[in-house]
Amino acid sequence: MDAMPSAPPHDTPEAATGAGAPLPLDDFLVRARTRLLAEPDLSGDPPRGDHELTPEYRVLVDALPVRAAAVLIPVIARPRPSVLLTLRSANLNSHPGQIAFPGGRIDPEDTGPLDAALREAHEEVGLARDLVTPLGYLDPYLTRTGFRIVPVVGVVRPEFGLELNPDEVDEAFEVPLDFLMSPDNHLRESRESQGLLRTFHAMTYERRRIWGVTAGILRSLYERVYG
Template sequence: MTPTNQTSGDILDRVRHALSKPAGMSTDYDLNPDVVLPENRVLRPAGVLVPLIEHHGEMRLVLTKRSSRLKHHPGQIAFPGGKVDEGDADVVATALREAREEIGLPSDKVDIIGRLPSHETVTSFEMTPVIGLITEPFDPIPEPGEVDEVFTVPFEHVLSATRFAVQYRRWRGQRRYYYTVPYGPYYIWGATARILRSLADRMSP
């Protein structure tokens, strides 16, 4: 279980310690060992921001609900982020730019804490999660074409491995297993839940 009654500073110290631990790349196929991936596959680089913000003494995680009109992953819960553009200096710049475009988060209000290992998605992206602390209050502005909603969940909620479950659905004629970590009306699953589960595991004592 995640320790309770911790200050935001305590939690950030735990995050930094967790990021210092060695860990390998994760994939959307981790729970599906029978899937054989081609060795010559080409992954497109992407960056996502894992934004934390303190609210009334509680550390919270900012997430988005993707637009139901999107071609890929419509309506799913996700971190703000996307593919690396030619003008981006690195994946951190990508994550900050995408957060600025998708939810109106000014880049100068984010302190970068560190990066998690990259994650391979079923859509052939190598996605690098960048953890950042939002240093000032801001009013989210969802980008209408990409984001239906911006919301927060208690960070402690996704740091407890006991809150995660493994479920499955049919995909390309086979059962595909994946992590879920629901919160209220929000069904957090897939790559987002897998990345959060990886962080929860690394933050365990």
């Protein structure tokens, strides 16, 4: 596996474009601890999902078996906070080459979404569990492929190091939180999929295109914490 530095050199404040007003770390932590869900929603009907912008998907999803999953939203505790994202391996059968959070299915041996999200983050990018402090949960997100994802928000100590699993991840990088939480950077795009005109959230930071489920979960974080 290739060792990764904790922060790629091009992800600096000077390199950012379209950033909103600075978001101090302390302010984010206060908001997150008071506005995020204290416990994960494990059984309720997901209010968030691909069906929000494409309602026709809900009928298709309801016909699929529900698969429980969890992702970690790793907020790096820098003076200018950032979010750690991954570029999925181009060799994967599912969503190759797309930007995602560390995460995956909740296995039977996992104690819950938090345990699953931390396990997957360690397996995918080598992020040590003891460097992550959980802050809370977002509403579950239902994907068009039947995954019911519980997003776990955690703050990560900035001295972390990464070791990528090349079978799953081609790259890990950081995006400033103020960019991701600025509604001016939240776009809606459409394209035909499964015989439907699919509308989805999208954000572009430098040359990186964040869209679909990942952008939808980031929009959910914005509405929960800053909306």
